[in-house]
Amino acid sequence: MNELTDQLIATFKDAASKLTGVRRRAFQAKVALDYLDGSSRRTERMFGWRRKTVELGLNELRTGMTCLDNTSARGNHKTEEKLPLLEEDIRSLAEPQSQQDPKFQSPFQYTRMTAKAMRQALIDQKGWKSEELPCEKTIGNILNRLGYRLRRVQKAKPVKKVRETDAIFENVQRENQASDERKDSLRISIDTKDKVKVGDLSRGGQSRGAEATKANDHDMQYKEKLVPFGILDVLGCVLSIIFGTSRETSDFIADCLQQWWNANASQYAHIRQLVINLDNGPNNSGFRTQFLKRMVEFADRNGLEIVLVYYPPYHSKYNPIERCWGILEAHWSGALLNCRTTTLEWARTMTWNGIHPVVELLDSVYEKGVKITKKAFQSIEKRLKRNDAIPKYSVRIEPRLT
Numbered sequence: 430m431n432e433l434t435d436q437l438i439a440t441f442k443d444a445a446s447k448l449t450g451v452r453r454r455a456f457q458a459k460v461a462l463d464y465l466d467g468s469s470r471r472t473e474r475m476f477g478w479r480r481k482t483v484e485l486g487l488n489e490l491r492t493g494m495t496c497l498d499n500t501s502a503r504g505n506h507k508t509e510e511k512l513p514l515l516e517e518d519i520r521s522l523a524e525p526q527s528q529q530d531p532k533f534q535s536p537f538q539y540t541r542m543t544a545k546a547m548r549q550a551l552i553d554q555k556g557w558k559s560e561e562l563p564c565e566k567t568i569g570n571i572l573n574r575l576g577y578r579l580r581r582v583q584k585a586k587p588v589k590k591v592r593e594t595d596a597i598f599e600n601v602q603r604e605n606q607a608s609d610e611r612k613d614s615l616r617i618s619i620d621t622k623d624k625v626k627v628g629d630l631s632r633g634g635q636s637r638g639a640e641a642t643k644a645n646d647h648d649m650q651y652k653e654k655l656v657p658f659g660i661l662d663v664l665g666c667v668l669s670i671i672f673g674t675s676r677e678t679s680d681f682i683a684d685c686l687q688q689w690w691n692a693n694a695s696q697y698a699h700i701r702q703l704v705i706n707l708d709n710g711p712n713n714s715g716f717r718t719q720f721l722k723r724m725v726e727f728a729d730r731n732g733l734e735i736v737l738v739y740y741p742p743y744h745s746k747y748n749p750i751e752r753c754w755g756i757l758e759a760h761w762s763g764a765l766l767n768c769r770t771t772t773l774e775w776a777r778t779m780t781w782n783g784i785h786p787v788v789e790l791l792d793s794v795y796e797k798g799v800k801i802t803k804k805a806f807q808s809i810e811k812r813l814k815r816n817d818a819i820p821k822y823s824v825r826i827e828p829r830l831t
Contacts, residue, residue, distance in 0.1 A: 433464050433475065442476055451495050458486030466612050479513045488665050491696045496783050508563045508571060516575065518555045519547060523577045544569035589743050597741040597822045601706070604738045604823070608704040609664060615697055618661040618706040618750040619686070621677050626651040629767050655772060658685045661750045663706070668753055668786035670776050678795040679712045683723035685791060690731055692787070702734040708745035715739060715821035718806045719799045725812050728828040739822040753781055
């Protein structure tokens, strides 16, 4: 890593201030790569550049895809742009207390904190001085822009709660933080959305046109069902969606992960650890023998340490990928998904954090109920390093190097 002197830091800051849009992001990303090992967090602290902007620039360099700037909407800079560390501190305070709308009708999150409480928490817990912070109204506007809003209490409390729920959440936070702070670790969030019926069916939304879009008056007849599987690079904000044409099984999930890794391995050449946030579904649970067998094979084939970080039962809405499904559902509501091509193209035109997802098709047939015998699983179990306190919800797999 090249050495940064005070004079060099001042020069880089001055140079960045003279650039705009994609050129500024490319410059900041290059500085981060050359001098700070590609760490957006350290770059923000060193130069005062927004971490999200640096991450976007790094992603543009990796993928070659450039986000368009909305120059016509520019005006006075937002407070979080003037105070780049403020957004990070607000997120760190609000995120542990937020959850996704369980009905998936809105991409917004919600938090128990009011703007007044958030401002006081920034002073008490993050060390801000009162005179440095904007007023409560501005704090409220920032919370809304970040997706945290006040809302009425809904009947969203899980009916059931397992005894280990608190310990599982503590493990999730610990493993996620450890991954986010390692430069050779990548954290992804995965999940399967409800099957999508393909046909001339109403999705309950609206579309603009001279005449109303015509759909079948009953939803009984459809051509086929597609299974959307999502993979979200949590820090990089890059979403991939793979549509299956068969069933959701352990093998389908494993094949989706392998297809995704094959397409992205060159971008993540420095990654040695893959941390996977997932729910405890029937096809990917911590005791699903076929799934664990495939994960061991995935670790060995790709030379990656795999860390399976499960969310507690009945709390899957906390998994980051769930927020993407809410946006997708709102995006194609009102559209007729009458064939595979139309369905995939609609998915490609949604945006997550200003970036279109990578959408692919996996046209393979899968059989349900594939299991391996207890005797055959013994050798697999020996490869699994489980958390003794919560063995079903935290599994680590070291690759076997040949």
